[in-house]
Amino acid sequence: MLNFRKIISEQKPFIVLLAIIIVMSFASSFFFTIDNITNILIQASIYGIMACGMTFAIIGGDFDLSVGSIMALSGLISVLAEPYTGQVFSIILGILTACLLGLLNGFLIAKCHISSFIATIGTSYIIKGVALKISDGNPISSQNSWYALIGNGKLFGIPFLILILIALVLATWYILTSTRFGRNIYTMGGNAEVAHNSGIHVEFYKISVFILSGFAAGIAGILNSSKLNTASALQGDNAALSVITGVVIGGTSLIGGVGSIGKSIVGILIFSVITNALDLLGVFSYYQTAIRGILLIFIIGMGAWSRAQSKNE
Numbered sequence: 001m002l003n004f005r006k007i008i009s010e011q012k013p014f015i016v017l018l019a020i021i022i023v024m025s026f027a028s029s030f031f032f033t034i035d036n037i038t039n040i041l042i043q044a045s046i047y048g049i050m051a052c053g054m055t056f057a058i059i060g061g062d063f064d065l066s067v068g069s070i071m072a073l074s075g076l077i078s079v080l081a082e083p084y085t086g087q088v089f090s091i092i093l094g095i096l097t098a099c100l101l102g103l104l105n106g107f108l109i110a111k112c113h114i115s116s117f118i119a120t121i122g123t124s125y126i127i128k129g130v131a132l133k134i135s136d137g138n139p140i141s142s143q144n145s146w147y148a149l150i151g152n153g154k155l156f157g158i159p160f161l162i163l164i165l166i167a168l169v170l171a172t173w174y175i176l177t178s179t180r181f182g183r184n185i186y187t188m189g190g191n192a193e194v195a196h197n198s199g200i201h202v203e204f205y206k207i208s209v210f211i212l213s214g215f216a217a218g219i220a221g222i223l224n225s226s227k228l229n230t231a232s233a234l235q236g237d238n239a240a241l242s243v244i245t246g247v248v249i250g251g252t253s254l255i256g257g258v259g260s261i262g263k264s265i266v267g268i269l270i271f272s273v274i275t276n277a278l279d280l281l282g283v284f285s286y287y288q289t290a291i292r293g294i295l296l297i298f299i300i301g302m303g304a305w306s307r308a309q310s311k312n313e
Contacts, residue, residue, distance in 0.1 A: 013250045013266045020273050028280045036276070038159070044272035045161035046220050046227075048265055050243045052172040053102075053216025055264045056209040058247055059176070061189040061256030062116035064210060066105060067217040067243060068236035069127035074098040074218040075225030075235060076131055079142050087146055095218040101127060102214020106207030124240070131233035139232040142225070151227030161223060168216065172261040185209060189256030245296055246271040 025032040050067055057064045078094030085093060101123065108119040142148065153160045176182035188195040188205050196202045220239075225231035250267025252259025274295060278288045 013263055013270065017266055017270050017273065020270065020277065024273070024277045024280070027277075031277070031280055036280075040269075040272050040276050041162050042159055043276070044268050045159075045165045046224050047239065047243050047246060047272070048165045048268045049168055049220045049223065050216050050239060051247050051264045051268050052168045052261060053213035054243050054247050055172065055176075055252055055259060055261050056185060056212045057116075058244070058252050058254060059189045059256060059259050060185045060205060060209040061192060062109060062206065062209065063120070063244055063254065064102075064105065064213040064217075065117065065120040065240045065244075066101070066124040066127060067213060067220075068239035069124040069131065070098050070101050070214050070217040071221035071224065071236035071239055072231070072233050073101070073127050073131040074221035075231035076135055076140060076233065078222045079140050079147070079225055079231040080134065082142065082144055082147065087144060091222055094222050095215065098214040098218025098221065099211050100214075102211040102217075103207065105214065106210035109210065110203040110206035128233060135231070135233050137233065139230045141230045147226055148229040149226075151223050151225075151229075161227065164219070164223065168219070169261055169265055176261060181205075181208075186257055189258075191257070242271065243268070245292075249296065 021032070030036055050071065054064060054067065074094040074097055077097050078090045081090040081093050084090075105116075105120055105123055108114045108123070109116050112119075150160060155163060176185070184195065184200050184205055187198065187200060188202055192202050195205075217236075217239075221231075221236065224235060228235075246268035247259070247264040248254060248267065249270050250259070250263035250265065252264050252267070271292070274292060275288070278291060283291065
């Protein structure tokens with residue numbers, strides 16, 4: 001016999017997303033249109049791509065506050081290097097830079113035993129300082145019209161951003177569910193000491209998840225700068241907290257060892273739909289941040305209360 005209460009508890013983020021969509025469909029005639037839904041998916045794509053990397057880090061028991069700065073720097077490097085290296089190599093250089101910064105984060109955390117909070121917030125400031133220096137604090141526009149095509153082009157009517165997000169989500173899902181690498185990340189996030197005693201090379205996996213987080217942020221940075229046809233050190237200023245918020249809303253636990261990329265994407269969509277809904281309803285921007293914060297506390301609080309109730313039964 002189906003345990004409907006358990007199913008509802010497990011699928012709570014999806015039910016919340018569905019409820020918001022239904023309410024907004026009645027509240028605004030513009031909400032449930034192809035153009036608006038496509039716009040929501042495009043807006044969610046950048047954070048969704050970053051969430052692929054962040055999900056690895058959070059399931060592994062850590063989180064990465066430097067992804068916003070990595071996103072900005074990778075976009076800047078790609079735009080600035082293009083006249084000298086060509087388009088393809090400039091993109092590779094931007095992604096490689098992001099991976100190296102992820103490696104630096106992983107080294108500080110795994111080898112130097114610095115907490116992920118301190119290490120990544122520290123590198124975030126350093127990376128942003130470098131981005132401000134190489135750009136002189138100014139936005140840099142690409143001189144190549146082909147560059148803008150990456151973030152604004154379509155294939156069979158579907159934006160590249162959405163297709164790239166789908167590809168990365170599927171790759172993340174496969175790694176987490178069907179490989180030894182993914183299973184070991186869950187084990188490490190659940191209890192690093194047990195993982196170590198089980199023969200898992202914890203330092204290797206900690207470094208790996210931060211490289212993956214940097215890689216995803218690098219792709220997001222290049223796509224975002226391509227979409228805007230402009231790179232800036234200020235891009236991604238709120239990205240880290242927004243991505244972490246979305247991943248946590250989706251049900252990936254900050255204590256590690258629990259979560260999935262599917263839930264993370266649902267969380268990102270909730271965050272994006274709420275933002276879109278507030279815009280359509282004409283809510284002043286002054287209040288939108290506070291409302292998102294209240295909803296975040298409410299949703300996560302309800303999840304914590306539900307888990308506590310389940311344990312007491």
